[in-house]
Amino acid sequence: MxxxxxxxxxxxxxxxxxxxxxxxxxxxxxxxxxxxxxxxxxxxxxxxxxxxxxxxxxxxxxxxxxxxxxxxxxxxxxxxxxxxxxxxxxxxxxxxxxxxxxxxxxxxxxxxxxxxxxNSIQNVRWDENTKAVAKAKELTKNAKTDEEKIKIVYEYVVKNVKYDYDKIGNLATDYVPVVDETFESNKGICYDFASMFAAMLRSLNIPTKLVKGYTKNAVGYHAWNEVLINGKWIVVDTTYDSQVAENNKKYTMAKDAKIYEKVNEY
The missing domain is CATH 2.60.40.10 (Immunoglobulins)
Structure with missing residues (x-):
């Protein structure tokens, strides 16, 4: 992006x-x-x-x-x-x-x-009325641990949200994601994926960063997440995994942090 x-x-x-x-x-x-x-x-x-x-x-x-x-x-x-x-x-x-x-x-x-x-912030904006937040709570109502909740929400995003190739060509430089627009349309760019995933997990009291930078898994500037699991920050890239899943290939949630170059985190 x-x-x-x-x-x-x-x-x-x-x-x-x-x-x-x-x-x-x-x-x-x-x-x-x-x-x-x-x-x-x-x-x-x-x-x-x-x-x-x-x-x-x-x-x-x-x-x-x-x-x-x-x-x-x-x-x-x-x-x-x-x-x-x-x-x-x-x-x-x-x-x-x-x-x-x-x-x-x-x-x-x-x-x-x-x-x-x-927290709810400018580029990860959510509250109890956010539809994506309600979905996160519905999906995880029977989950016992944070790790279970993370995997459930991760699978939901990867399997339901598709990359919007048309949007990236018309993106304004001051673009800020709107979580429920991504949730309702089931599509977005990497910034949208990362924002919605962060909002859903934050609403479950799971610390989640929105991160921007570079990786060999994407062309150009990219956005992904880091999620706190059992005291460690794990790199999660729902955008990349959504595209892998769409091609019926295997994917794993935790990514190798060495191939992700962080520029900013929110």
């Missing part, structure tokens, strides 16, 4: 002293009240309809996301472990130039780093 603009962006940032306080207002806020759980909630209502970016930065690492700039509250992971974070909302000036319009420094003390990967 196309490389998305959620990890490194070569735009020029024009810093101003606007909005350095992170106090809530009726229209915009950076809410760190759930930072110990590994998530920050953000809302910025843009009157100008200009493009917005959110930068989550810790030490020399950063993640850059697109913001909607409407009435919605969006959630983002604090996946860079405990420590001092800077959360910045940037508004487009022109071209690739952005100015800072709101900022907050957060001292994050994670209760459990693995719990970061249980």
């Amino acid at each position: 196309k490389k998305l603009v959620v990890f490194v962006i070569g735009f020029m940032m024009i810093f101003t002293n606007i909005g350095y306080a992170a106090e809530k207002s009726m229209t915009s806020f950076i809410d760190s009240s759930m930072s110990s759980q590994g998530v920050v909630n953000v809302k910025y209502l843009s009157a100008s309809n200009k493009k917005l970016k959110l930068i989550v930065q810790k030490d020399q690492s950063q993640y850059v996301y697109n913001l909607k700039g409407d009435e919605s509250v969006e959630s983002f992971p604090l996946q860079l472990n405990s420590g001092q974070y800077k959360i910045s909302i940037m508004e487009n000036v022109e071209g690739k130039s952005y100015k800072q319009v709101l900022s907050s420094s957060i001292n994050v003390k994670l209760e459990d780093p693995n719990k970061t990967y249980l």
Whole structure:
């Protein structure tokens, strides 16, 4: 899939002293009240309809996301472990130039780093009303262990969701998956597969990462998952296995991590 603009962006940032306080207002806020759980909630209502970016930065690492700039509250992971974070909302000036319009420094003390990967976030968005979540609970109602639940959900995704070859050619650079669109259509690109699989397992209280990067099992930028099983993170690639299954070939859930080059994780 196309490389998305959620990890490194070569735009020029024009810093101003606007909005350095992170106090809530009726229209915009950076809410760190759930930072110990590994998530920050953000809302910025843009009157100008200009493009917005959110930068989550810790030490020399950063993640850059697109913001909607409407009435919605969006959630983002604090996946860079405990420590001092800077959360910045940037508004487009022109071209690739952005100015800072709101900022907050957060001292994050994670209760459990693995719990970061249980949250509903921008690209793994779910709640109890999500149809894919209801399906996950229905499928696993008689399962006794997390490992059983993971295998049941994995088999469901692999056997029911097909790769959408038409979608990839028309994909916007700021594309974000919608879990129930994938669930209802039973098709999607790798980003959709990984997002839905993560949402279904997170709803079962099983830590699951959405990962982006490269592998010899896919052409170009790819998305897959890492799932916590018996204290170890296991690489799972439902997109690849769906295509293998469609060709009536054998497949296994756990992949060799050595052939997966991680760039970002959520």
